Structure formats: structure tokens, C-alpha cells
Amino acid sequence: MKIFRLIILILHLGILFLLLGSLLNAYVPPRIFPWFNLLSLGFPILMIVYILMTVFWIFSWKKRAFVFMLVGLIFINPVKRIINFSSDKKEKAAIKIVSFNVKGGIMGKEEIGKYLKSQEADVILLQEGRGGDFPYLEEYKRVNFSGVGTILTQHKVLNTKELDFPEKSEIPPAVQADIEIKGKVYRFIDVYLHPFKFEREMVTLNGNSDANEQKMKDIVKRLIPTFKIHQKQIELIKNAVESSPYPVILAGDFNSVPNSYEYYHLSSGLEDAFLSAGKGSATSFHDYKFPIRIDYIFSSPSVKAVSYVVDRSVSFSDHYPVISEFSSDSK
Template identity: 50%
Template structure:
């Protein structure tokens, strides 16, 4: 039994090191050491293992469990970025937005337009549209080259393309909301471009090691591309004379370099007013939150919802409401 406890202690130590290592993504860029960013992808599994071991130490009445518990308290906010509970806001919203990656839409926009009209948001931000995206009833729209678009019922007073690559994009629109200008930024960071057949058992890839090599080979270069894209988007946020709402598909999970640096000095609306799981991408059998809505500290989030009632693509739409004073 002593050997088992010693082995579990060593395992728990390394699990805790890996979990705490995700905090370094706020400081260490991918071009310096990209492997830290890999830890953010493993965070849910590592945290579940941590919780199971904490229960084991509690049942075993071992003092070492208290040490691991105290270290785990540091990880409360990183965990809340995946699963959260917040009290219902009493504020009355006066701005509603929805963001969605609509990549899997193949047969025109009829169904998706109907969905957005039923949501009745003031501003709609989409990623990976295929042809001109103009929702009926939304008189203002801006698009780049089939990557990101913004449709608005409210007046767009200025716009700018921030990031424009073949498969990544960022779009800025300054929109008049209740007499104030709010800067909306729709983001789609460079995707990882996984071939799904290579993530399952096939004659070509039938062992664990080649799959890991393939996945890491896709992740590391993309992390570095994200660093360049984030620098351009951050400038639009930092230089903004107006409050900012940043939304879209970051192609990155919570506690990653992308999360920390795009969300710097902004509020994660899921953490502010969201409940339950923040998972927004449902194509893999693994909890993945990669769609976000952030806002400036001067903006009050009121409601946040990942709408799992529809499957308009491989992403669930994310809806948020705000109080703009």
C-alpha cells in the first residue's frame, strides 16, 4: 500500500506541476516555448485526475492531500473558464449579440438566417461564411474575404480589416449603441486543419505514437501563427477610444496563450454571468471551448448562453446580453 501511495503522490505532483504550468501561458509566447500551450488542451483531463486524487487523499486521511488542496485553490479561476457558476444578474440588458462559426453550412443560409432572426440579436458576428452574408432585417453589414462578418441592426460608423490571411481573419466595426460607440471585433484565428481520418483508427495510422506526432505537428506551427495574429488584434483593442466587445472563434481553449492575451484587460462574459459548461465545439467527443465573448470592464454583462438547442454547424452559437450605460 505504501508503494501505491508513493506512486500516486509522485503522479499527483506532476499533475499539479502541469496544471500550474498552464498559468505560464500568460507570460511565455509560443515562439519562445510552444509546448506550454499544449498543457492548456490537457487541462480538463488533468483537473479531473487532480480531483480524483484529492478525494483519495481525503478518504485515506493523508496530510499530503491538504497540500495538494491548497495548491488547487490557485486553479479556481482557470477551472471556472471551463465550468462556471454565477448568480443571475438583476440588470436589464439593452444590447444582445450572438457569435457563431457557421463552417458546416453547405446548402445556403436559409436555416441559419431563420435561426439568427429568431434570436433577434442587435449584432451578429459570424466566422467562416462561404458567400456574401447579409441577414434580412440587418441593414448594416461588413465582411472580409469569407472568413469573418458582422451584421448589425445598429449603425456601423466605421470599420477595418485587422487580420487577413487565406484562412484566418479579424474584423473591426465601431457601432453606435444607445448613443455610445462600441468597438466590435469579430475574430477567427488560424485553424489547425486536422484531417479527421488521421485522428481515428485507420490502416495508415494505427498506433498512438503517430497520432500524437501528427497532432503536435499541427498544433505547434499554428500556435506561432496565432501569436502574430493576436499582436494585430491586440493593437485594435489597446488603441480603441471606445469600449470593446471581442467575440469569435479563437481556435484555442481557456488558459492558453491565445486566451490570456486576447482577453487581457477584458472580462470573459462566461465567467461573469455564465453557468454550466462553456463547451462550444461539439465535433469531437471531448469538451472544447473555443468560442468566446469578451468585453471591456466598463460594459456590464447580463446574460451568457451557449445555445445547444441547435446544430447549425460544428459549433454551438454563443449568445450574450449587456447593459450599456
């Protein structure tokens, strides 16, 4: 039994160091050491194993259980970025936002258009719209440069811009629009970071160990270069946020999980609407069996989220729509 407990202890410490490694994404960029960003992908599994091992020590009546429990408190916020239970907000909603990767509308433009119209949102931010027009949204003003990111609104649009590099990237990572709503101006940035371009069969493991090993190698080969592309794109987007004379609402498909380098640096100086007002699971991508959150809505601290919903009642895409309401700018 002592040998078994020693093995569990070594494994538990190993899991702890891996979890701590995922927190280093806040400081270490992928160009220097991309492997920390890989840990963010496995964070939910690592955290579950960590909790189960802590429970084992509790039932074993070992004092080390309290040590692991105390250290585990470090991961409360990282866990809340995936599963959260915030209190109801008393502030009155003034702005409603919908962010939705519509996958080019290939699963039904009619249904998507009708759904978006029914939301009566002030601003709709679409990703992978591919330049298509959606029925029922004719009265919305449209900001669309590349066909990837699209901003729709019925309010006054003051300025628009496509965020891209001088040499032009394959997919521009964002579009922005300064929009006046009820006498106040906000900068909306619709984000679509470089995709990993995975198909379901590429990440589905089977009983063939050699094939699975090759799949894992292929996955890593695709992940690491994309992490590095994301770092460059994030620098561009952060400049648009930091130079904004208006409060910012940043939303879209980040193609990145919570606790990743992308999450830490795009949320820097902003508030995660899910952390502020979300309840339950934040999972927004449902094409794989593994629960994944890659769609987000962030805002300047002066714009407070009063609600946050991942609408799982619709299946017009491999993403669920993310809907958030905000109180008006307090400044």
C-alpha cells in the same frame, strides 16, 4: 501499500507541475516555448485526475490531502473558464450579441438565417461565413471584407476595418466595426484565428498503437506552428483593442481552449462574459467527443455581461451559437 502510495504521490506531484505549467501561458509566448500551450489542451483531464487523487488522499486520512486541496485553489478560475455557476444579474440588458461559426452555411443557410433573425440581436458576429448571404437578414447592414469574418447589425456603422498584416495572411484574423447603439459607440471585433485544419479521423485514435503514435506526432507538428501564427495574430488584434477610443466587445472563434496563451492574451484588459454571467458548461465545439470551448465573447470592463448562453438546441454547424447580453456602457 506504501509503495503504491509513493507511486500515487509521485504521479500527483507530476500532475500538479503540469497544471502549473499551463498557467505559464500567461507569461511565456509560443515562439519561446510552445509546449506550455499544449498543456492547456489537456487541462480538463489533468484537473480531473488531480481531483481524483486528492480524494484518494482524503479517504486515506493523509495530511497531504489538505496540502493538495489548498494548492488546488489556484486552479479555481482556470476551471471556471470551462464550467461556471455565476449568480443572476440584476442589471437591465441593453445590447444583445450573437457569435456563431456557421461553417459556411453548408448545413443549411435557410435554417441559420431563420435562427439568427429570431434572436433579434443588436449585433451578429459570424465566422466562416465565406461571404454568403443568409435569408431573412436582408435588413441588416453587413461588414465583410474577406468572407471569413462577418459583422451584421441594424444600427449605424461608423467605421470598418479588416485586421490583417501588410503581406496579407492566408486568413485575416479579424474584422472590426465601430457601431452606434442607442447613442453610444462600441467597437466590435469579430475574431477567427488561424485554424488547425483537423478532420475528425485525424484526431480519432484506434486500437493500432503504431498508427496512434504517428497520429499524435502529426497532431503536435500541426499544433506548434499554429500556436506561433496565433501569437502574431494576437498582437494585431490587441493593438486594435488597446487603441480603441470606444468600449470593445471582442468575440468569435479563437481556435484555442481556455487557459491557453491565446485566451490569456486576448482577454487581457477585457472581461470574459462566461465568467461574469455564464452557467454550466462553456463547451461550444461539438464535432469531437471531447468537450471543447473555443468560442468566446469578451468585453471592456465598462460593458457588463448580464447573460451568457451556449445554445445547444441548434445543430446548424460544428459550433454552437454563443449569445450574450450586456448592460450599456457605464461611462
